[in-house]
Amino acid sequence: MSYLDVKTVDVKMTTGDLMAIDFHSESNRLTYAGREAGDDWARAIRSVVSPEGGRVVDVGCGGGVYCKAWLGLGAASVVGVDFSAAMLSAAREYCEGLRGVTFRHAGAYDTGLPDAAADIVFERALIHHLDDLGACFREARRLLAPGGTLIVQDRTIEDVTRPGTPSHLRGYFFERFPELLETERARRPAGAAVEAAMREAGFRAVRTLELAETRREYAGVEEVRADLLARTGRSILHELNDAQLEDLAAYVCGRLDAAAPVRESDHWTLWVASV
């Protein structure tokens, strides 16, 4: 078995039928595809780095949403790296016709790309799926040219456990199924541990920022329900069986104004580190 076949998360099951997401399954290939990155994400990125003309490596690129977004910010090239052939096939479709984007089937610990090949390494929603942050950041350090920047975007347990509101739908997940917090506590990195692992890997000037990123705007609750039932873009929903998921969708939709549009926003932490 190669490292590409190895699942990186050892998610603890909390009840008999709970399952972790299988990134390699064809049935999940569109889970992280088809969305557009929002203006709030672009503003946050521009506040920490100048993307114009840069060479970006997007590790754990999923469906390629942020490969396209980096080009939109003016990057000269983007290499999307992912260990899942299924995700990469969706990313290729999503980025078809875009000049400057290529993809590489490889793991986060060993991308196979040359030394100093990047000005920016970007890792969004990747590190909570890894069991060796040090190996991931050493590889990012190797990829970065002098003056380069590592940007890690992920959620700490504090980000995840913000209360449910009509804009922070994830909070409702844990209100309805508190046992999902066990999974989150086991996999969410502590902010200080991420910083320490970056410094140990040779990064300096590590800083953190908060980001509220618009995830999606829905015309109404039926769109929210359909999105939840499809388990789109949220690996935590793969911990629920179908009956639990339907229960959750009804619970969340019951918290929303049936007649109003919904603007969903997720809370993130950005760790920004320089070489």
Ligand SMILES: C[S@@+](CC[C@H](N)C(=O)[O-])C[C@H]1O[C@@H](n2cnc3c(N)ncnc32)[C@H](O)[C@@H]1O
């Ligand atoms: C939650 S998704 C995020 C996708 C994308 N970055 C985004 O934000 O839309 C995590 C992605 O990381 C990939 N991944 C997980 N572990 C990986 C590893 N060890 N090496 C490379 N990719 C990995 C998965 O296949 C998946 O596409």
